[in-house]
Amino acid sequence: xxxxxxxxxxxxxxxxxxxxxxxxxxxxxxxxxxxxxxxxxxxxxxxxxxxxxxxxxxxxxxxxxxxxxxxxxxxxxxxxxxxxxxxxxxxxxxxxxxxxxxxxxxxxxxxxxxxxxxxxxxxx
Numbered sequence: 368x369x370x371x372x373x374x375x376x377x378x379x380x381x382x383x384x385x386x387x388x389x390x391x392x393x394x395x396x397x398x399x400x401x402x403x404x405x406x407x408x409x410x411x412x413x414x415x416x417x418x419x420x421x422x423x424x425x426x427x428x429x430x431x432x433x434x435x436x437x438x439x440x441x442x443x444x445x446x447x448x449x450x451x452x453x454x455x456x457x458x459x460x461x462x463x464x465x466x467x468x469x470x471x472x473x474x475x476x477x478x479x480x481x482x483x484x485x486x487x488x489x490x491x
Contacts, residue, residue, distance in 0.1 A: 379405035415452040436464040
């Protein structure tokens with residue numbers, strides 16, 4: 368079940384197109400627009416617990432947005448904290464640039480959506 372929900376959210380995020388140098392706020396707005404366009408209900412800035420607030424919650428799928436290319440060890444540590452929460456069954460990381468994330472943390476699936484892979488070829 369979670370695989371289908373995770374894939375549905377990832378498919379909605381595949382429609383996001385950002386300029387090369389967006390601010391994190393712009394990425395959040397684009398993600399919110401993509402989720403709404405796909406008819407997916409979400410909560411922005413969902414509190415998982417003390418000092419743990421995920422950027423978006425769609426059902427039981429969390430979405431964490433990162434500008435640039437986050438350090439893998441720091442990101443993995445953060446995702447581990449989030450995925451320890453009972454509210455999440457899986458997580459999608461949206462990054463501006465390709466980074467490495469484990470496919471599973473705490474026995475829960477993790478997916479990466481890299482915005483620079485969605486840019487395609489820019490024509491004048």
